[in-house]
Amino acid sequence: MNAQRFGWEQLLPVQQWILENTLKVTPAEEDERPVKRTQDAKWAVNLAAARQFHAREGHLRVPRKHAEHLASADTLSGRQNATDEPVVVKLGTWLDNVRKRAGKLPEQRRAELDELGMRWS
Known part of the structure; x- marks a missing residue:
């Protein structure tokens, strides 16, 4: 319904x-109604998941099927919401997709991942 x-x-x-x-x-x-997230907001959530994984593991060699659990997407984007719920990011899949589109990434986004030791191939 x-x-x-x-x-x-x-x-x-x-x-x-x-x-x-x-x-x-x-x-x-x-x-x-569900809140529609902009591409920038989606990037921020995925990047936060990558940073969290890197801080815990010391690298960004994420298995393809790995899912990273974050506190809340609203908290990460600076928004406070009464329904702050944990967010699961399919980090391995996202990183694989980012690698495949590396040539189309804006320089700043590529630099953000380079800071985490992203391997591009």
Whole structure:
């Protein structure tokens, strides 16, 4: 039902009517909708996971299937939220993907990973 509640605007009027009148489903309120993160915010969370792994392990040779557990994405991005929940970052997968796109990375992002001893090949 959440898909219908969050995508209410995309439903036909008859679909909205059926949901409201037969199933008692209403559109999601603004405060219920998930926060869409910008690419910069996603990068910051992934980089924080890389930094956490590096601080603990002393290297950035992360197994492909490794997932890093962070306290909260909102805390990392400087936002405080009543629903701060732990975040799991698929760090190994992310680093592999970053390596494959190294040529397209902005210089600053590449430098941030270089500081952690990123191996690019």
